[in-house]
Amino acid sequence: MISPDRARTRRWTRVEYERLIECGMLDEDEPIELLDGLLLVKEPQYTPHAAGIGLVATALRAAFGPDWWVREQLPIALDDRSEPEPDVSVVPGSPRDYRATHPTRPALIVEVALSGLRIARGRKRVAYARAGLADYWILNVVDRVLEVHREPHAQSGVRPRWTYATVVALDAGAIVTPLAAPTARIRVGDLLP
Secondary structure (H helix, E strand, O other), X not given: OOOOOOOOOOOOOHHHHHHHHHOOOOOOOOOEEEEOOEEEEOOOOXXXXXXXXXXXXXXXXXXXXXXEEEEEOOOOOOEOOEEOOOOEEEEEOOHHHHOOOOOOOOOEEEEEEOOOHHHHHHHHHXXXXXXXXXXXXXXXXXXXXXXXXXXXXXXXXXXXXXXXEEEEEEOOOOEEOOOOOOOOOEXXXXXXX
């Protein structure tokens, strides 16, 4: 029995979420994303946040080259209950390769975080690890570091919790190389607003 003091929540599927948009209940431009069945309000576009997205996208376009699509705040079909809109994602190919469906397995996801740092390190990290995304970065604008998350795995327990085995915080002077672009060298300071 559920306690009357405890709020009940309903988890949504990607199909239901898309129906909400199709029937006009949600506008496709609303700052909402589906993560683990929950409708979350996205981080506001503070000036440093917006600048960080642009800097990251510019650096990744140079690092990955023309055979990759660097996407800014566009949906990823992560699983049946998640359709997040990461600040920047990198997928193979071009926009025409994704006419029928959103990408499902980006080579790299980057979240630029100020007020959304807790969600980026929490729910988003868990969802990306559970989906097996090998390279997840958080551009932590608050502490001015790039947090690089790699090697997704499930921690054992009654309910396995997904996380990353390797997490490294790189300061502005450090160099980072995306797993899917092993010859690229990106200075972290070039990503920071």
